[in-house]
Amino acid sequence: MRVYYSPLRYPGGKSWLALELRTWLSINPSSELVELFAGGAFASLLAVVEGYVSKATLVELDPAVCAVWRSIFSPTADDLCALIEKFTFDEKSVRELLSVEPESEVMLAFRTIVMNRARRGGILAPGAGLLKLGERKKGMASRWYPETLCKRIFMLNSYAKKFSVIEGDALEKLSTLNRRKSHVKLFIDPPYIKLQERGIKPLYRFNSINHRKLFELVGKTHHDFLMTYDLNEIAMSFAKQQNLCVEKIQMRTAHAIKKEELLITRNCL
Numbered sequence: 001m002r003v004y005y006s007p008l009r010y011p012g013g014k015s016w017l018a019l020e021l022r023t024w025l026s027i028n029p030s031s032e033l034v035e036l037f038a039g040g041a042f043a044s045l046l047a048v049v050e051g052y053v054s055k056a057t058l059v060e061l062d063p064a065v066c067a068v069w070r071s072i073f074s075p076t077a078d079d080l081c082a083l084i085e086k087f088t089f090d091e092k093s094v095r096e097l098l099s100v101e102p103e104s105e106v107m108l109a110f111r112t113i114v115m116n117r118a119r120r121g122g123i124l125a126p127g128a129g130l131l132k133l134g135e136r137k138k139g140m141a142s143r144w145y146p147e148t149l150c151k152r153i154f155m156l157n158s159y160a161k162k163f164s165v166i167e168g169d170a171l172e173k174l175s176t177l178n179r180r181k182s183h184v185k186l187f188i189d190p191p192y193i194k195l196q197e198r199g200i201k202p203l204y205r206f207n208s209i210n211h212r213k214l215f216e217l218v219g220k221t222h223h224d225f226l227m228t229y230d231l232n233e234i235a236m237s238f239a240k241q242q243n244l245c246v247e248k249i250q251m252r253t254a255h256a257i258k259k260e261e262l263l264i265t266r267n268c269l
C-alpha cells in the first residue's frame, strides 16, 4: 500500500520506491539521512516519520520548493494552513494568485502548493499548463483537498526538529560531505538525463546538472548511498566507470504503466 506524507505531488517523486527505501535504510543504518535533489523529499519524510533516522537534511536548489519545506518545519506552518483553508480554489483565484510575486516566505510556500495542485502533473517549471477537467470532471479543484493538506502539514510539523533544509547545489553539498568523517545515508535522485538530452519539456525549474561530475563525486564518497536514475546508456556507462552496482527496477506507477529505472549503489541492495 502506498503511503502519503507530503502535501506536494512531486513529478519524479519516489513514493513508489518505499519498499526498497525501507530495506536500504535498515541495512548499515545511520542516525542521519541527507537527501540530495530533495524535491518532494519522499525518502526523508519516510525515514523520519517511520523512525529509521533521527535527522534528515533536504538539499534542494529551487527556492519555491525550499520555501514549502521551511514553512512546514517552522511555526509558520499555522499560517500556511490558514491560507490553504480559506482559499477558494477556482480558475480565477488560482490565476490571480499565480500572477503576483509573493511578499513573504509563507506566501511563496502557499503559492507553490497551489501551483503544484493546479498544474498538470504538479509541474513547477515555468510555462507548465494548468489542469483543465481534472479527475472525475471536477475541474481544477479535483486535486485540492485542504483538510488532507493541512493534516499532512501539521503531522510533518510535529517532526520539525528532525529536519533541516539547505537551499543550494547538491553537487557542492556532496563535495563537502565527502570531506566529513562521520557517516550519513545519502539518497540521491537527480533530474532525468534523458529529458535533458532530448530537450523534452522540463519538469523542474532547475532541470539540468553535470551528471558526469555527480558520478565522480558519488564514486569517491565513503557514505552509504542509494541513487536513482532514468534507464539510459549514459548513466550506465558513468556508473561502470566508477565501479558502481546498477540494478534495473520496475517502477510501480499509479497508472500501471510499465517503466524501468536504475538503482545505483556501492555494493547492490
Ligand SMILES: C[S@@+](CC[C@H](N)C(=O)[O-])C[C@H]1O[C@@H](n2cnc3c(N)ncnc32)[C@H](O)[C@@H]1O
Pocket: 010, 011, 012, 013, 014, 015, 036, 037, 038, 039, 040, 041, 042, 043, 059, 060, 061, 062, 065, 168, 169, 170, 171, 189, 190, 191, 192, 204, 205, 206, 207, 208, 209
Ligand atoms: C527527481 S526530482 C527529486 C524528487 C524527489 N526524490 C521526490 O521524492 O519528490 C529532482 C529535484 O532536483 C532539484 N535540483 C535540480 N538541480 C539541482 C541542484 N543542482 N542541486 C539541488 N537540487 C537540484 C530539482 O529542483 C528537483 O526538485
